[in-house]
Amino acid sequence: MKLISRYNRVNLITTIVVMLITGAVYYQAISWILTRQKDKDLRDEEQEIFDYVTLNHHLPQTFQTTDEQITFTEASPATVNREFVDTTYFKQWDKDDGPHHRRHHYGRGKGEYEPGRGLITSVTVGDKYYKVLIVESTVETEDLIRLIFTITIGVILLLLLILVITNRLILKRLWQPFYDIMKELRLFNIADARKIPKLETTIDEFGELNDAVVDMADKAKHDYKDLKTFTENASHELLTPIAVINSKLDTLIQTENFSERQSKILNDLYGAVSRLNRLNQSLLLLVKIGNHLLHERKQMNLKLLVEDMIAQFEEIYQDRDIRLTYNLTNKEIYANAYLAEILLSNLLTNAIRHNFTGGRIIITLTENSLTVQNTGDETSLNDEKIFARFHKSSSSEGSGLGLTISKEICESFGFSLNYSFSERFHTFTVVF
């Protein structure tokens, strides 16, 4: 769930709850005030009745107004408690209430009940004791409350609407730096020279986040660079001792008169030194590809390059009775010649090395891809692991870096290198 949606949801619920509570309190407060107002009116009326009785020694004439009714009923003395009550008020239709109401004049209930507020009190006239009921209609009060409540609800809805709109518009803008940082992080490549830019933001949190991200990226890059420098230096330092061993071996075999056993040992030494050398060269090459040190590119005809490479390896695959067939179309690529050569050489060497005597190799070059297929083991290779560094089959004499290098070369060219196995053919495809 997005932070905005979560925030909006919480915000919405709180706002509604608070508004409802406010509404209820508001309602109660207003009705309390208005009821007190009514009660005061009723007390005034009561006082008027008392004054009248004191002055005239008889009950006033009962009269009715549109919003007030007073009734006197005889009662036994001291049975009436003075109290305010919520009651109903029977409103009689006026004669001129309009045609709509006149129809009811001939019926029994010539009027309607409205909510009212009453005061029950008592008055003694001479020796007679009367219960007095003064009722006032509160319909106007209710109307007022309803109006206030409607306005309140309206304000709530308006507020919510404004909140939602502001969230949509402003929050999105507020969070923009965050999304910018996320985008940079996603684009971040440890081997890339591109730095994460400093973000212009007035919001402290995002500023801090950006600083942390920039620092982290710089540190990661720095460490990675250190590691690469180390690999490069280590490989370079290895070159001289390898060169010495190599030259000493070359010198040693000039001394002649070796027994068969000695020459076998020397042969193994040669093999090991040459493997050590290739391994070292491969590491150096990987560092160079990673550092984009081999950046000179030129237009090349891949078809000619493949043909050259096939001719180059002719003696080797023919010696193992491998039948190589190819179907090449003209294809121009813009790439580093040295790397392209290594790529082709690696693919072809693999196809020969992992083949069996009398096997087959098929090379196909189209406008979109270069495919090298070879017979070999009857089982498919693990296509996730084969491109990993130092992953190799147990029988392989290679460095275990050939396919890693090939893949990295392809990536540096913007190509992709894929493996598949079908119908007894191991297939490596370079997709341009």
Add this chain to the structure above:
Amino acid sequence: MKILIIEDEEGLRESIEEYFTEAGNVCETAGNYATALTKINLYRYDCILLDITLPGGNGMDILKSLKENNYPDGVLIISAKNSLDDRLDGLNLGADDYLVKPFHLSELKARVSAIIRRKTFNGSNQLIFNEINIDLLAKEVKVGKLPVKLTRKEYALLLYFLANKGKVVSKNAIAEHLWGDGIDMANNFDFIYSHIKNIRKKLVEAGCNDYIQAAYGMGYKFTEQ
């Protein structure tokens, strides 16, 4: 031939010196920048083997000094740096060739021979060994008067052998010379055997002596005996 070996790594320097020292060859060595600079200003050499990283200075400066003085010595740079920029820098400054460490001594010898051949036989492009006559421009081989048709690799191999006359050349060195550094077939050099067999057969059929000998299963030797 007079050769100067400028290389700070003693083991390597000695090996090269030993490999190049033979009848008719004089080898001198320099282990640091100062000695090297003194020697190139005192004597002339047919070929100078120049290491770039030297104690006391940069080999490139020695190359510059040679060219500023218009000394005609051939220069072969031997460097641990396998970068195109260094190679181009060296060649632009007037070096004749550039060889990356580690290398086989036979490869070094072949490169030096090629440089000296270019320097000494101005105009003449014939390489003659007994009855074998090679036209370096046309890349044609004759035994006596009889032309021998060699493939591109067989021709390169013959030149390689001639440059390393009397030396045992390892199979690794041959494989790397003919198929490049990328050759990754350490477990199987049988294809070299068939290759050598072919070239021997062609030469012998044309009436040539069989100069190529197998040496203890480690390599081959091109020798007059």
